[in-house]
Amino acid sequence: MVIEIEQPVTPKKVKEALGEMQKHQNKKSLRKHFGKLKRNIDALSYQKEMRDEWS
Numbered sequence: 001m002v003i004e005i006e007q008p009v010t011p012k013k014v015k016e017a018l019g020e021m022q023k024h025q026n027k028k029s030l031r032k033h034f035g036k037l038k039r040n041i042d043a044l045s046y047q048k049e050m051r052d053e054w055s
Contacts, residue, residue: 003017 003021005013005017
C-alpha cells in the first residue's frame with residue numbers, strides 16, 4: 001500500500017493519512033474460530049508424532 005502525503009509534510013497530515021488507511025482496511029479475524037475443534041488429543045503428543053513422521 002502506498003500513502004501519498006502532499007508537501008509540506010506535517011505530523012497532522014501524517015496522522016490523517018494513517019487514519020484514512022486504517023478506515024479502508026478490511027481485516028478479517030479468525031478469533032471467533034479459536035477453540036472450536038474438539039479432538040480430545042494431547043497437543044504436545046500430536047506435535048511429537050507429526051515431527052517423528054518427518055525423520
